[in-house]
Amino acid sequence: xxxxxxxxxxxxxxxxxxxxxxxxxxxxxxxxxxxxxxxxxxxxxxxxxxxxxxxxxxxxxxxxxxxxxxxxxxxxxxxxxxxxxxxxxxxxxxxxxxxxxxxxxxxxxxxxxxxxxxxxxxxxxxxxxxxxxxxxxxxxxxxxxxxxxxxxxxxxxxxxxxxxxxxxxxxxxxxxxxxxxxxxxxxxxxxxxxxxxxxxxxxxxxxxxxxxxxxxxxxxxxxxxxxxxxxxxxxxxxxxxxxxxxxxxxxxxxxxxxxxxxxxxxxxxxxxxxxxxxxxxxxxxxxxxxxxxxxxxxxxxxxxxxxxxxxxxxxxxxxxxxxxxxxxxxx
Amino acid sequence: xxxxxxxxxxxxxxxxxxxxxxxxxxxxxxxxxxxxxxxxxxxxxxxxxxxxxxxxxxxxxxxxxxxxxxxxxxxxxxxxxxxxxxxxxxxxxxxxxxxxxxxxxxxxxxxxxxxxxxxxxxxxxxxxxxxxxxxxxxxxxxxxxxxxxxxxxxxxxxxxxxxxxxxxxxxxxxxxxxxxxxxxxxxxxxxxxxxxxxxxxxxxxxxxxxxxxxxxxxxxxxxxxxxxxxxxxxxxxxxxxxxxxxxxxxxxxxxxxxxxxxxxxxxxxxxxxxxxxxxxxxxxxxxxxxxxxxxxxxxxxxxxxxxxxxxxxxxxxxxxxxxx
Ligand SMILES: Nc1ncnc2c1ncn2[C@@H]1O[C@H](COP(=O)(O)OP(=O)(O)OP(=O)(O)O)[C@@H](O)[C@H]1O
Ligand SMILES: Nc1ncnc2c1ncn2[C@@H]1O[C@H](COP(=O)(O)OP(=O)(O)O)[C@@H](O)[C@H]1O
Ligand code: SF4
Ligand code: SF4
Ligand SMILES: [Mg+2]
Ligand SMILES: [Mg+2]
Numbered sequence: 001x002x003x004x005x006x007x008x009x010x011x012x013x014x015x016x017x018x019x020x021x022x023x024x025x026x027x028x029x030x031x032x033x034x035x036x037x038x039x040x041x042x043x044x045x046x047x048x049x050x051x052x053x054x055x056x057x058x059x060x061x062x063x064x065x066x067x068x069x070x071x072x073x074x075x076x077x078x079x080x081x082x083x084x085x086x087x088x089x090x091x092x093x094x095x096x097x098x099x100x101x102x103x104x105x106x107x108x109x110x111x112x113x114x115x116x117x118x119x120x121x122x123x124x125x126x127x128x129x130x131x132x133x134x135x136x137x138x139x140x141x142x143x144x145x146x147x148x149x150x151x152x153x154x155x156x157x158x159x160x161x162x163x164x165x166x167x168x169x170x171x172x173x174x175x176x177x178x179x180x181x182x183x184x185x186x187x188x189x190x191x192x193x194x195x196x197x198x199x200x201x202x203x204x205x206x207x208x209x210x211x212x213x214x215x216x217x218x219x220x221x222x223x224x225x226x227x228x229x230x231x232x233x234x235x236x237x238x239x240x241x242x243x244x245x246x247x248x249x250x251x252x253x254x255x256x257x258x259x260x261x262x263x264x265x266x267x268x269x270x271x272x273x274x275x276x277x278x279x280x281x282x283x284x285x286x287x288x289x290x291x292x293x294x295x296x297x298x299x300x301x302x303x304x305x306x307x308x309x310x311x312x313x314x315x316x317x318x319x320x321x322x323x324x325x326x327x328x329x330x331x
Numbered sequence: 332x333x334x335x336x337x338x339x340x341x342x343x344x345x346x347x348x349x350x351x352x353x354x355x356x357x358x359x360x361x362x363x364x365x366x367x368x369x370x371x372x373x374x375x376x377x378x379x380x381x382x383x384x385x386x387x388x389x390x391x392x393x394x395x396x397x398x399x400x401x402x403x404x405x406x407x408x409x410x411x412x413x414x415x416x417x418x419x420x421x422x423x424x425x426x427x428x429x430x431x432x433x434x435x436x437x438x439x440x441x442x443x444x445x446x447x448x449x450x451x452x453x454x455x456x457x458x459x460x461x462x463x464x465x466x467x468x469x470x471x472x473x474x475x476x477x478x479x480x481x482x483x484x485x486x487x488x489x490x491x492x493x494x495x496x497x498x499x500x501x502x503x504x505x506x507x508x509x510x511x512x513x514x515x516x517x518x519x520x521x522x523x524x525x526x527x528x529x530x531x532x533x534x535x536x537x538x539x540x541x542x543x544x545x546x547x548x549x550x551x552x553x554x555x556x557x558x559x560x561x562x563x564x565x566x567x568x569x570x571x572x573x574x575x576x577x578x579x580x581x582x583x584x585x586x587x588x589x590x591x592x593x594x595x596x597x598x599x600x601x602x603x604x605x606x607x608x609x610x611x612x613x614x615x616x617x618x619x620x621x622x623x624x625x626x627x628x629x630x631x632x633x634x635x636x637x638x639x640x641x642x643x644x645x646x647x648x649x650x651x652x653x654x655x
Binding site: 044045068141143157158159160187189190191194195196214215216217218220221222240241243244245254255256258259260261262264265266267268269270271272273274276294 | 521595
């Protein structure tokens with residue numbers, strides 16, 4: 001490795017105490033994101049995507065126990081003071097959540113929220129901060145931005161609110177944006193507009209992005225690299241084209257196959273994945289996917305497969321019986 | 332169940348000029364405006380459109396769960412809008428509804444066996460042994476083990492299993508027609524495929540006719556014989572699924588197809604036209620309701636409401652300047 005990546009997640013594990021016992025939400029995850037690059041994180045609900053993003057942001061629930069290391073822009077985030085972390089999160093490390101109301105304050109106008117962020121982190125005066133706010137709202141595609149400054153979040157549609165949340169996240173020119181299912185709550189047409197917006201702003205700002213989603217369609221054309229998560233672990237990681245065309249992990253293959261294809265004839269039965277993910281408080285001894293995997297055999301039931309290299313060091317998969325290179329069914 | 336004499340080769344469902352409104356304060360939400368459509372026996376009609384365009388309202392009005400302001404809903408030749416009381420209750424045994432949020436649509440304090448048996452009790456099946464038999468049969472049909480599930484409560488089940496239970500409840504009276512209102516939107520990809528396959532199987536086994544509502548076009552296409560596209564309370568386009576996707580005639584249909592995220596890294600997503608968001612159904616635009624977002628809009632589009640007309644065999648579009 002020549003240059004240190006902007007973000008590196010090293011052996012991160014998150015444990016949560018629950019009434020049913022310990023829940024391992026994130027299990028020994030390693031990831032890196034270079035400056036200006038986009039990493040997609042894909043997985044079904046409950047597989048640990050949000051806990052992973054919260055671990056990166058150091059915004060875990062109080063009772064959560066985190067181990068491992070998160071290096072961002074040369075700093076070890078676990079060693080930073082709460083004050084330093086807060087500064088960092090407003091400036092170089094930004095986030096957009098699935099529900100924009102998580103990051104918007106319902107009792108403050110859009111203008112107040114944008115202007116305060118700009119004043120706090122960039123030390124702009126009121127006039128300059130107001131001007132910047134109008135520019136930002138216009139950049140995220142909000143019509144009549146001057147008037148919107150006076151409005152409250154509840155007066156906007158879901159798509160508009162997400163645009164405002166993105167404007168606030170982008171306001172201080174972050175180096176990395178973590179977008180946790182930013183379009184899951186939105187309609188297809190609005191989703192496409194928001195994803196375009198993120199891509200455009202990212203190119204313009206040379207910003208890195210972690211795009212979290214449960215939809216393989218969302219990451220396909222919009223990321224450089226994809227990590228597939230299952231039951232808290234990264235089970236396959238590859239440059240995006242390799243993931244879709246030369247997948248080695250049976251779960252990746254099954255997930256892609258289960259999607260209805262737009263070019264298939266109506267009433268074509270879908271190759272569904274049987275069963276469902278394991279209970280995260282009852283981890284399996286073997287491969288977490290083994291009860292649902294059609295290739296499962298022998299050691300799959302007794303040992304956890306570690307990440308192994310495929311034909312390039314950039315492509316990793318965790319499986320004892322990987323799909324032969326090139327044999328994967330393509331979308 | 333007694334069958335009414337009916338025009339056996341006519342459509343099972345014939346919706347005519349249906350209007351549904353909601354009063355809010357002193358204003359009116361025009362949720363469904365002059366919608367007409369037919370569904371043949373054994374057919375699945377998909378209904379797509381953005382959030383708030385009136386899909387659920389249309390589905391509920393068809394079943395008379397929301398009374399329309401005007402228009403007719405002929406089911407097997409009989410006008411449901413004219414029915415009251417007992418007649419309507421009897422008719423309701425032949426039509427059912429499955430909701431988007433499977434967990435929320437099950438009573439959390441009732442056992443699965445009772446939930447699935449409830450329609451039988453309402454329908455007057457008095458013999459408990461008979462009820463138990465029907466419940467067990469339908470639970471097995473949807474892939475659940477009756478012995479393991481009847482005594483348990485909804486919270487003990489996952490979203491996918493709750494949707495199986497909802498489907499069982501909808502099937503227990505052996506209905507002819509089901510409105511599926513976004514039955515898989517709340518489910519994960521891997522579970523979604525299971526439920527879509529199950530619905531197809533049940534359709535064949537019980538000889539069902541379906542109105543399948545969803546906002547995911549790929550999902551709709553995978554189960555529907557024909558698709559109807561709705562925008563802000565009106566139908567834009569209706570046609571055979573494959574034909575509609577291959578050659579959309581309405582600019583809005585084309586926009587929806589273009590916006591589908593494709594799971595293929597070689598398909599660079601086309602930069603979408605920044606067409607903004609749908610206007611309010613309280614004061615919909617004059618003429619064509621899509622005109623504020625339509626790249627082809629002209630004066631005629633604001634002056635005249637476009638009527639549905641044929642553009643290709645079986646394909647109907649409501650647009651002054653269709654794409655084909
Ligand atoms: N009970 C109600 N009172 C007032 N307005 C309502 C009511 N129910 C629905 N509406 C409005 O009617 C319009 C159509 O709503 P409907 O729920 O039918 O849309 P939909 O297409 O099913 O949307 P979604 O995709 O979000 O489920 C919307 O503008 C909605 O806000
Ligand atoms: N605050 C919390 N307390 C306990 N468990 C939680 C909490 N938040 C999430 N979890 C659990 O952690 C696991 C991972 O959750 P999450 O990261 O939210 O998944 P995803 O974002 O992939 O849907 C799930 O089993 C979830 O139920
Ligand atoms: S390790 Fe075994 S069970 Fe796990 S994905 Fe590979 S083949 Fe399937
Ligand atoms: S009628 Fe006019 S505004 Fe409406 S879809 Fe057709 S071209 Fe566009
Ligand atoms: Mg999440
Ligand atoms: Mg609805």
